[in-house]
Amino acid sequence: MNQAVLQIRGLNKHFGNRHVLKNVSFETYAGEVFGFLGPNGAGKTTTIKIAVGHLFYDEGEVLINGFDLNKNFERALESVGGIVENPELYGHMTGMQNLRQYARIRGVGQERIDEVVRLVGMENRVKEKLKRYSLGMRQRIGLAMALLNRPKLLILDEPTNGLDPAGIRELRDILKKLAHEEKVGVMVSSHLMSEMELMCDRVGIISNGVLIDVKTVEDLIASVRSPFMTYRIKTDNAQAAMETLHDINLTPGNKTVVGTDIIELKIEAERAEEFIKAITQRIVMGGYVLFSVTPVEEMSLEDAFIELTKKAGHYIEGGQII
Numbered sequence: 001m002n003q004a005v006l007q008i009r010g011l012n013k014h015f016g017n018r019h020v021l022k023n024v025s026f027e028t029y030a031g032e033v034f035g036f037l038g039p040n041g042a043g044k045t046t047t048i049k050i051a052v053g054h055l056f057y058d059e060g061e062v063l064i065n066g067f068d069l070n071k072n073f074e075r076a077l078e079s080v081g082g083i084v085e086n087p088e089l090y091g092h093m094t095g096m097q098n099l100r101q102y103a104r105i106r107g108v109g110q111e112r113i114d115e116v117v118r119l120v121g122m123e124n125r126v127k128e129k130l131k132r133y134s135l136g137m138r139q140r141i142g143l144a145m146a147l148l149n150r151p152k153l154l155i156l157d158e159p160t161n162g163l164d165p166a167g168i169r170e171l172r173d174i175l176k177k178l179a180h181e182e183k184v185g186v187m188v189s190s191h192l193m194s195e196m197e198l199m200c201d202r203v204g205i206i207s208n209g210v211l212i213d214v215k216t217v218e219d220l221i222a223s224v225r226s227p228f229m230t231y232r233i234k235t236d237n238a239q240a241a242m243e244t245l246h247d248i249n250l251t252p253g254n255k256t257v258v259g260t261d262i263i264e265l266k267i268e269a270e271r272a273e274e275f276i277k278a279i280t281q282r283i284v285m286g287g288y289v290l291f292s293v294t295p296v297e298e299m300s301l302e303d304a305f306i307e308l309t310k311k312a313g314h315y316i317e318g319g320q321i322i
Helices: 044-051 074-079 097-104 110-119 135-147 165-180 193-199 217-223 239-242 267-283 301-312
Strands: 002-013 018-031 035-036 059-064 082-084 154-156 185-189 202-207 208-216 228-237 255-258 260-270 290-296
Touching: 002 044, 002 154, 002 185, 018 044, 018 059, 018 185, 018 301, 035 044, 035 165, 035 193, 044 059, 044 082, 044 185, 059 074, 074 239, 074 255, 082 135, 097 135, 110 135, 135 154, 135 165, 154 165, 165 185, 165 208, 193 301, 202 217, 202 255, 202 301, 208 217, 217 301, 228 239, 228 267, 239 260, 260 267, 267 290
Parallel strands: 018 208, 035 185, 035 202, 082 154, 154 185
Antiparallel strands: 002 018, 002 059, 202 208, 228 260, 228 290, 255 260
């Protein structure tokens, strides 16, 4: 296990009478992309703002690289980079001027500035003024700023805002490289569930201020997966081929013909290999051509999220958390 670069223990936060974080505890490790998921108002951004020093908390403990955020604020934050909401940039200056201004505060030289500009893919536009930048380009400059001090912990709140699909893919590759090759601990909050599934090693789900679960993406999906698997079998005559399966002990009602050449079967996951072997043998022995047997993935991170948060009354619309 890599070192924990962020440790949050028993975190509580109130805004007036509203209890927005309720005993939240989790860790983010060097070398991983940690996804922080939750509906709007669940407490994601509040947690992130606390971790980057923008908000105080009422109870609990926040350790960054072993330094207590309350007791040793400057040492805790010196190796943190982050973007919370939209990056703060000077619109009348160029991207390079913004980076140099921030680099002076951080004590960083031009060589590192050029390195992060290349990393975020802004070499050709960095000398233009910010007023000519799209939101996605501003996000790239913000990410470059966050990387200037070679952070051990990188915290990003909705970093894909304004990026087109190609930009989202490039950002995903950058963050995975930083985590897996440079051993940076990357914590990302996003509404794009499909992207988080591709990007993250582990995810934590928060709802109504309560951390519901923290698992690897695979384990989280497996925790809510159905005990059945669905297979599509392509043959030259689905109806006739299915008749050869009449005495195989499948769950009643789970044999379905789809079109003229597809049989769809739902099979107990624990016995799937046994059943598929018997079924394919029966079809071939019956004289029918077997073209393919394809498992149908029934669960995704989005499905797991819905299952785990539905009791809180939240839902997914258009691939985004509402």
